[in-house]
Amino acid sequence: MCVRQQKWEMRSQKFMLDIKLLRQSIDSIALQLKSRNVAIDVAHFTALEEERKTLQVKMQALREERNKRSKAVGKTKAGGDSIEAAKTSLKQLSDELKVIEGQFATVEEALDVFLAQLPNLPHESVPIGKNESDNQIIRTVGEPCQFSFIAKDHVALGAHHGWMDFETATKLSGSRYVVLRGPLARLQRALIQFMLDLHTREHGYQEIYVPYIANVECLFGTAQLPKFQEDFFALHGNATQQYLIPTSEVTVTNTVRDQILDCAQLPIKYACYSSCFRSEAGTYGKDMQGMLRQHQFEKVELVQIVRPETSYQALQALTQHAEVVLQRLELPYRVMLLSTGDMGFAAAKTYDLEVWLPGQERYREISSCSNTEAFQARRMKARFRDEAGHIDYVHTLNGSGLAVGRTLIAILENYQDERGRVHIPKALQPYMNLEVIDCEENWYAHR
RNA sequence: GGAGAGAUGGCCGAGUGGUCGAAGGCGCUCCCCUGCUAAGGGAGUAUGGGGCUUAAACUCCAUCGAGGGUUCGAAUCCCUCUCUCUCCGCCA
Numbered sequence: 001m002c003v004r005q006q007k008w009e010m011r012s013q014k015f016m017l018d019i020k021l022l023r024q025s026i027d028s029i030a031l032q033l034k035s036r037n038v039a040i041d042v043a044h045f046t047a048l049e050e051e052r053k054t055l056q057v058k059m060q061a062l063r064e065e066r067n068k069r070s071k072a073v074g075k076t077k078a079g080g081d082s083i084e085a086a087k088t089s090l091k092q093l094s095d096e097l098k099v100i101e102g103q104f105a106t107v108e109e110a111l112d113v114f115l116a117q118l119p120n121l122p123h124e125s126v127p128i129g130k131n132e133s134d135n136q137i138i139r140t141v142g143e144p145c146q147f148s149f150i151a152k153d154h155v156a157l158g159a160h161h162g163w164m165d166f167e168t169a170t171k172l173s174g175s176r177y178v179v180l181r182g183p184l185a186r187l188q189r190a191l192i193q194f195m196l197d198l199h200t201r202e203h204g205y206q207e208i209y210v211p212y213i214a215n216v217e218c219l220f221g222t223a224q225l226p227k228f229q230e231d232f233f234a235l236h237g238n239a240t241q242q243y244l245i246p247t248s249e250v251t252v253t254n255t256v257r258d259q260i261l262d263c264a265q266l267p268i269k270y271a272c273y274s275s276c277f278r279s280e281a282g283t284y285g286k287d288m289q290g291m292l293r294q295h296q297f298e299k300v301e302l303v304q305i306v307r308p309e310t311s312y313q314a315l316q317a318l319t320q321h322a323e324v325v326l327q328r329l330e331l332p333y334r335v336m337l338l339s340t341g342d343m344g345f346a347a348a349k350t351y352d353l354e355v356w357l358p359g360q361e362r363y364r365e366i367s368s369c370s371n372t373e374a375f376q377a378r379r380m381k382a383r384f385r386d387e388a389g390h391i392d393y394v395h396t397l398n399g400s401g402l403a404v405g406r407t408l409i410a411i412l413e414n415y416q417d418e419r420g421r422v423h424i425p426k427a428l429q430p431y432m433n434l435e436v437i438d439c440e441e442n443w444y445a446h447r
Numbered sequence: 448g449g450a451g452a453g454a455u456g457g458c459c460g461a462g463u464g465g466u467c468g469a470a471g472g473c474g475c476u477c478c479c480c481u482g483c484u485a486a487g488g489g490a491g492u493a494u495g496g497g498g499c500u501u502a503a504a505c506u507c508c509a510u511c512g513a514g515g516g517u518u519c520g521a522a523u524c525c526c527u528c529u530c531u532c533u534c535c536g537c538c539a
Contacts, residue, residue, distance in 0.1 A: 056508090059508085060507060061507085064507060064508070066520080067520085069519075070465075073519055073520070074465030074519095083519080086519070087518095089519085090520080091519060094518085094519065381495095389476095
């Protein structure tokens with residue numbers, strides 16, 4: 001028996017777009033993907049697909065014959081007659097089948113390579129553009145504050161007493177790490193607690209804790225693999241390949257992998273705090289100062305598993321949920337609708353939240369909220385059964401609610417005063433048990 | 448880390464080379480019967496893909512943890528891996 005066919009079928013679900021849609025309307029898909037700067041070789045695909053079909057039909061016919069005749073052999077043997085002649089001719093058939101199966105496997109591999117390059121199709125409402133300069137500002141909330149003094153950046157504000165210590169972090173690990181002490185370590189912890197409480201108490205998310213190490217299937221399911229292997233850390237010395245999660249989206253979303261959910265379970269809404277690990281390969285020289293871009297950072301992630309017809313409503317809601325964090329912290333921000341050229345591989349539509357950073361005098365990304373529609377679900381085989389018993393893929397969404405390190409930066413820079421003190425936003429004060437971080441204070445005395 | 452036992456459908460569980468996609472039970476759905484309830488009778492109840500179709504029907508292929516091998520034929524035999532359980536040791 002050969003299991004190659006199953007492998008192929010699994011892939012056809014796992015990869016990207018709906019394989020049936022692709023077969024039917026490759027031309028219109030090519031057109032849509034062009035807006036994402038992806039050129040696809042339609043002729044190549046069509047040829048492969050033709051070959052695949054021919055071979056599959058032939059292979060199945062041969063198998064059918066083999067199965068039938070093998071069963072007949074069994075009967076003959078049970079009847080006590082000789083089966084030698086039948087064995088010889090069946091051996092030929094079996095060999096022929098193996099050749100076809102080999103050819104089929106070759107075509108399948110070529111299709112693999114082709115399909116793996118295809119990102120999700122953008123939603124029709126997504127602006128067509130080359131890169132981030134074509135993103136649309138949806139709304140701006142709050143005013144960038146005007147200081148009567150020259151605003152410091154978070155590196156300067158955190159430097160007192162080694163509260164934000166990059167030198168020690170470099171000694172411990174390397175570049176792009178940070179050590180936080182005293183009030184800043186507490187601020188980070190307070191932010192995590194604040195965000196989780198908000199989402200679980202007011203937005204209806206269930207808190208979830210997941211592993212920070214994920215297997216290949218997870219990374220594949222959420223589409224970090226196979227294309228973006230260099231973006232995160234692989235663990236060595238393991239028999240099985242494992243990776244540090246670049247976001248808890250990976251493990252949280254994969255909790256529903258290989259499942260047929262009951263429609264009564266939907267929507268599923270998870271809020272997850274985790275550390276995140278990114279190699280930041282190819283970002284040399286970018287944001288080298290400060291803790292804006294780190295190999296290890298903290299994030300509260302929001303994930304929703306929903307019915308297809310509700311996923312765009314859910315995207316609006318999820319984006320709102322992330323925005324509320326900024327609103328409660330009274331940080332000025334704006335909402336960007338990403339253009340086709342700037343979206344992530346798995347996303348059909350993405351809103352970025354950008355917070356105002358006085359130290360840089362510009363807005364910086366602090367959250368990214370995406371609807372991947374069934375793109376991840378297909379790869380994960382995450383489905384649901386509706387009231388009528390029909391099975392369909394779920395839609396998955398994810399968004400940061402928020403990136404904790406960057407929120408900490410935003411608070412330092414937006415809430416600084418002329419003396420270099422940092423005031424704590426009202427909403428956060430109960431969590432900090434403090435109103436102001438005073439650089440003239442001895443923090444060892446603080447309880 | 449050492450020793451052993453396992454992995455079968457929604458669940459339990461039979462099945463050591465051939466009509467096994469898989470007995471039996473439970474659960475679930477529909478129907479029948481019974482004055483309600485309970486009990487009873489009957490039928491159905493996996494997933495993915497291909498062919499043919501407007502569609503359905505039909506039919507074929509694949510799937511018994513994963514991958515590979517032996518064979519005309521594999522849930523069943525061999526190899527590798529993963530996971531689970533029990534005992535011992537160690538440990539936050």
